[in-house]
Amino acid sequence: MAGPAPSADGSAARNPLTVxxxxxLRRRSSVKWRMHPPDVLPLWVAEQDVPLAAPVADVLRRAxxxxxxxxAHGTAYAEALGEFAAGRWDWHDFRVDRxxxxxxxxxxxxxxxxxxxxxxxxxxVCSPVYPPFYAFVEHAGRRVIEAPLGPDLRMDPxxxxxxxxxxxxxxxxxxxxxxxxxxxxxxxxxxxxxxxVAELARRHxxxxxxxxxxxxxxxxxxxxTPYLTVSGAEDAFALTSASKAWxxxxxxxxxxxxxxxxxxxxRRMPEEVSHGPSHLGVLAHTAAFRAGGPWLDLLxxxxxxxxxxxxxxxxxxLPAVTHxxxxxxxxxxLDCTRLGIPTEQPGGPGVASDLAGPARWFLxxxxxxxxxxxxxxxxxxxxxxxxxxxxxxxxxxxVTRMGRAVEALRPAG
Ligand SMILES: Cc1ncc(COP(=O)(O)O)c(C=O)c1O
Numbered sequence: 236m237a238g239p240a241p242s243a244d245g246s247a248a249r250n251p252l253t254v255x256x257x258x259x260l261r262r263r264s265s266v267k268w269r270m271h272p273p274d275v276l277p278l279w280v281a282e283q284d285v286p287l288a289a290p291v292a293d294v295l296r297r298a299x300x301x302x303x304x305x306x307a308h309g310t311a312y313a314e315a316l317g318e319f320a321a322g323r324w325d326w327h328d329f330r331v332d333r334x335x336x337x338x339x340x341x342x343x344x345x346x347x348x349x350x351x352x353x354x355x356x357x358x359x360v361c362s363p364v365y366p367p368f369y370a371f372v373e374h375a376g377r378r379v380i381e382a383p384l385g386p387d388l389r390m391d392p393x394x395x396x397x398x399x400x401x402x403x404x405x406x407x408x409x410x411x412x413x414x415x416x417x418x419x420x421x422x423x424x425x426x427x428x429x430x431x432v433a434e435l436a437r438r439h440x441x442x443x444x445x446x447x448x449x450x451x452x453x454x455x456x457x458x459x460t461p462y463l464t465v466s467g468a469e470d471a472f473a474l475t476s477a478s479k480a481w482x483x484x485x486x487x488x489x490x491x492x493x494x495x496x497x498x499x500x501x502r503r504m505p506e507e508v509s510h511g512p513s514h515l516g517v518l519a520h521t522a523a524f525r526a527g528g529p530w531l532d533l534l535x536x537x538x539x540x541x542x543x544x545x546x547x548x549x550x551x552x553l554p555a556v557t558h559x560x561x562x563x564x565x566x567x568x569l570d571c572t573r574l575g576i577p578t579e580q581p582g583g584p585g586v587a588s589d590l591a592g593p594a595r596w597f598l599x600x601x602x603x604x605x606x607x608x609x610x611x612x613x614x615x616x617x618x619x620x621x622x623x624x625x626x627x628x629x630x631x632x633x634v635t636r637m638g639r640a641v642e643a644l645r646p647a648g
Pocket of ligand 1 (some may be wrong): 367448478484
């Protein structure tokens with residue numbers, strides 16, 4: 236029988252989420268697969284259960300064969316990102332001379348915050364949000380002010396207005412760390428929502444730093460808007476990389492992009508920051524943006540199918556759990572407050588691996604590892620974040636296990 240047709244990038248045209256078996260995955264040594272014992276199905280940290288895209292694997296293999304493992308050089312990464320951004324998001328005024336390579340997205344966020352805020356200044360975040368937004372901001376000597384998402388899990392302009400006002404009152408140079416698209420809810424902010432952010436930020440004198448690491452992972456039905464293409468965002472920064480979409484977290488390299496009115500700030504970025512990303516990381520991320528489009532399209536189809544499968548599985552096995560299917564990312568934000576599981580919050584936000592409430596309970600009773608909602612800040616307690624970038628078989632087994640564990644909670648009879 237003929238195998239799958241080769242795609243434009245030379246790899247078999249196959250859903251990357253169905254290539255690896257559980258046996259293959261358990262041989263991995265990354266945190267997703269080593270944090271918990273082997274009887275646990277890990278659906279927590281944002282790593283994907285996929286093989287590398289062929290163009291990325293090829294470039295790495297070539298570098299290893301050549302011993303090409305020295306220091307990174309040049310602007311190929313930003314050029315590849317610019318071409319990808321024009322093709323996918325109609326971002327046509329992307330300028331390579333307004334970019335800088337940084338070690339990874341979170342270190343880039345810290346370095347940009349150092350440029351636009353002062354020690355002790357406030358950084359606003361829309362909770363619940365990616366836990367390192369708290370940890371890294373505090374580590375950088377800034378303080379976090381929360382602007383909680385609305386009940387529809389979208390940004391709430393009134394909450395932002397109030398948070399910007401407070402941020403301004405308690406420091407001279409506040410910033411807003413935007414998560415675009417939003418982790419953990421998978422919300423993809425619309426252009427009108429981002430314009431409202433830009434208008435509020437200008438009014439309050441708040442600088443916006445947009446984390447766009449999930450941008451290539453927007454699923455059918457939604458469209459990604461780069462924040463720097465929004466009118467009023469000219470003094471903002473964006474940070475992105477191929478890390479989430481092509482599963483390259485172990486190959487560090489990201490790009491910081493300045494709006495036209497932020498170019499002078501970017502020039503103040505210390506030269507040594509650009510020494511952080513590794514040459515192999517730069518090669519891998521460049522290849523992903525330049526030649527990884529066909530692989531990404533197959534992945535997005537697979538994630539879209541898993542999004543639908545998850546809905547079906549939840550309806551069947553965990554009908555008391557509610558969620559809004561994500562518009563982007565491979566993360567599902569599950570409301571477990573009606574399960575009758577204790578939702579205690581032992582610590583504050585920020586420590587991504589901290590476990591409590593439903594996530595702790597599902598680990599103990601279903602042997603499924605999820606991210607605990609409380610670490611995402613206000614609004615997170617009682618929720619879990621489930622990473623569905625896995626095979627349909629693993630996803631089915633995990634949700635079935637979770638359903639069986641909840642069923643066992645019910646009094647017999
Ligand atoms: C919103 C967001 N930003 C940043 C990161 C981490 O990126 P990096 O490893 O490049 O710092 C993640 C990882 O999941 C993320 O979800």
